[in-house]
Amino acid sequence: MPQLPHYDGTTDLVDHLKTFKTMMLIHGVSDDFMCRAYPATLIGAARDWYSSLPPGSIRSFEEFGDQLVKHFLSSGRTRKTVASLMTVKQKKGETLKEFIARFNREALQIPNLDPSAAMNALLCGVRSVDFRMSIVKKAPTSLADLITRVEKYITADETLTALNLIPDVDDGNKRKVQEEERGRTSLSGQKAYARQVSSAHLPGKRLKTDRTISFSDVDLEGVILPHNDAMVIEMILSDLLVKKLLVDNGSSANILYYHAFKQMGIPEARLKPFDSHLYGFFGNIVSVEGSVELPMWVGNAPHHNFAMMEFLVVKAQSACNTILGRPGQNLLRAITSAYHQKMKFITPEGIREVKDN
Template sequence: MPHVPQYDGTTDLVDHLETFRTMILLHGASDGFLCRAFPTTLMGVGRDWYSRLKPNSIDNFEEFGEDLVRYFMSSRRPQKTAASLMALRQEDGESLKAFVIRFNREALQVPNLDPSAATNTLLPGAKSNELRRALALRNPHSLDDLMAGAEEYISVEETLVALDTNRKRTFEE
């Protein structure tokens, strides 16, 4: 059986269930096997919950997972929203590139993120007016397009800084 980290009731259970399901289904296991094998991934309060189940009270793995998720609802990771991206701001001393990478990492956690919402949350968070202008002109149609536009801008900015540095060095010599 593939190794799946144990669940102790403190992490995201839905993520744990999906990891387990994916790993086991890759090996062609049946629903019955999923139900019998899953308890081996439980420890602590997760195992306690399982030990209190009445025999034959679960008919399939989907029902098993739903019951488990209901019980451990408080440990579920809150789902990110476009509104949560509004709080992201480029920090003092943080490069534009690092900010865009951080923004993208957060944006990828927002299900069905609308491209205009992504743009409208990235632009106020960035300190660069030039980036805002470049992305507004691009009018991105997807998160991928938004990130590609930001990367293009950053690449140009880094190239210009390198050229200026080389010119200064040549001038000083």
């Protein structure tokens, strides 16, 4: 029999079963043989569980595997999702090459990973201000395009490092340069540096400054007037398409209703404590179960916006699944017109929009 690692009840059982079945199929053995051979790979608690089975209680290897999985379900490897990929960030001192390799290892563990979701997660995880600014100037058209640009950036960075191309500065300016480099690595420094780059006058180049959002009668196409309709859209929240999302300029918080929270399969353990209260339309106090941070996309790739957004989870009756309040709209750089039933937002390639659905 081919060599196979033992299973003791603590490692990934599903992976162990798949490996065993693959090896058995290669050798063309029968189902009866697999039922007799598999117990030889069990040790410890798994062996004790097998020994406690009544004689004749296993009729097929599939049934054998199902009973094992049910008994040792908690030992299985936690399946990765887009939400877990969004937590992969470039560490301080970690090179871009090292980060990309670690990011790819995590991405490979997510089944049916959407390329646009992977692209957004990668951009959010990179610390390099220079690289992120290059992406802002010209947004990637696809994940393959982004990876190609990352590889070129890594090659250029390694070449400069190998050649030791450090700008010559006198002692008086050396401290200033060092402070600027340190500033770029902090969050406030990144924001200040981004503002500095966007306002700089580059000779021979004209920066795109036309980012004015406006609405006109053209935006009324398909809208039945007069109306008093609310603005309801759909977005990608975490890795799920969430419908009945109310865009509410009057809400001071982003709300995720508890029934939607449960349907999305988000573990209760991800809820963070929220000590304050919300007030309803009639001034009544609405209790909050907690807050949760989720990745959110609006628009269609590559012309979309992304943000890690905090939602307050509320137990209350509502026809909507979630509310996008002022904090969320500001984070997405979005402007809403209830009259035109449309929300417009800024992307590196210009103004994009979503309509009421």
